Amino acid sequence: MLFSSLLRQPVLVTLGRYARLTILLATVAGALPGCSDDDETESAPTAPDRITVPQAGLHPEGIQYDEVNKRFLVSSRTQGKIGSVKDDSTYTQFADEPRLISTIGLNLDASRNRLLVAVSDNGANAARTTAATLRKLAALAIFNSTSGALQNYIDLGNLRPNQAHFANDIAVDAQGNIYITDSLSPIIYKVDALGVASVFLENNQLSGGTGFGLNGIVFHPDGYLLVAKANDGSLFKVPVATPASFTKVTTPAGLNLTGADGLLLLNPQTLLLVSGSQTTVLRLSSTDAWATTNSTGSFATGAVSPTTITRRNTSDAYVLYPFQSTSPRFAIVKAKF
Structure with missing residues (x-):
């Protein structure tokens, strides 16, 4: 019955x-x-809209969200060290090493348990800069993303020893190859799974002239890189298999991408681009595999010197506000379009 x-x-x-x-x-x-009035389901904590971190003069440039450990990882132009930030604004040192003069872009390659760090020297870290490294250093540091132990340090600038260098941002493809942009030379470097470095692409179209050129970079699951150039706002599509066949993504008249810094690929058709000079995060979309793109939204940050952006959960994106190099704090803010 x-x-x-x-x-x-x-x-x-x-x-x-x-x-x-x-x-x-x-x-x-x-x-x-569902049959009891007293039945309660414990909900996940709500992600904060803003985290203000009271760390003086840290001037972070890169950020990644570590989903497993529920923390943000941030770099530092002025101190070189890598730090972690919890939702309650607690900052702790995650990793440091004397060769970390200025740490710029970060990439948390969680599936391989490694944190990838772009290392440069533009004179912002007075305690560590030297004549031998100033505007000449481009390096990749690889840390264990659980322990913070240094696993490898790879000098990239030595591949072109007579040029100026500034290693900026990092992307990783499906095979674990690492790609690093150089803002002072028209170069994208590649470091393979064995740690062997090479010049992946070098072309004068990627030059920033007397300013910053290549900046943000992301890997698209269809087998190409999307790369932004800061000085003129160009966006390039670079096939991983045939990098020399790269093309410029066409943008409509009136869409200004100058000041392009960090990139975040939310999904295959949606790219978030931080423009520091425009104090704006632009949401870009493409329906033709990034032959062309258009803007579908924007988020105004205000005069906070925004640099880059990271994903949290499946859809939230957080922007890094470094303020100035002497600021008593920095902030991590949810982008809302």
Whole structure:
């Protein structure tokens, strides 16, 4: 007999064994999900809209969200060290090493348990800069993303020793190859899974002239890189298999991407681009595999010197506000379009 049939027999409620059965049924019904008024489902903590971190003069440039450990990882132009930030604004040092003069872009390659760090020297870290490294250093540091132990340090600038260098941002493809942009030379470097470095692409179209050129970079799952150039706002599509066949993404008249810094690929058709000079995060979309793009939204940051952006959960994106190099704080803010 079905429970619902028994429960429609009110005359039996007070009769012998049926009374005991009715009590048992009521007890079972109360234990079923959704049957008790006292049933409460514990919800996940809400991600904060803003985290203000009281760390003086840190001037972070790169940021990644570590989903497993529920923390942000941030770099530092002025101190070189890598730090972690919790939602309660607590900052702790995650990793440091004397060769970390200025740490710029970060990439948390969680599946391979490594944190990738672009290392440069533009004179912002007075304690560590030297004549031998100033505007000449481009390096990749690889840390264990659990322990913070240094696993490898790879000098990239030595591939072109007579040029100026500034390693800026990092992307990783499906095979674990690492790509690093150089803002002072028209170069994208590649470091393979064995740690062997090479010049992946070098072309004068990627030059920033006397300013910053290449900046943000992301890997698209269809097998190409999207790369931004800060000085003129160019966006390039670079096939991983044939980098020399790179093309410029066409943008409509009136869409200004100058000052392009960090990039975040939200999904195959949606790219977030931080423009520091425009104090704006632009949401770009493409329906033709990034032959062309258009803007579908923007988020104004204000005069906070925004640099880059990271994903948290499946859809939230957080922008890094470094303020100035002497600021008593920095902030991590959810972008809302």
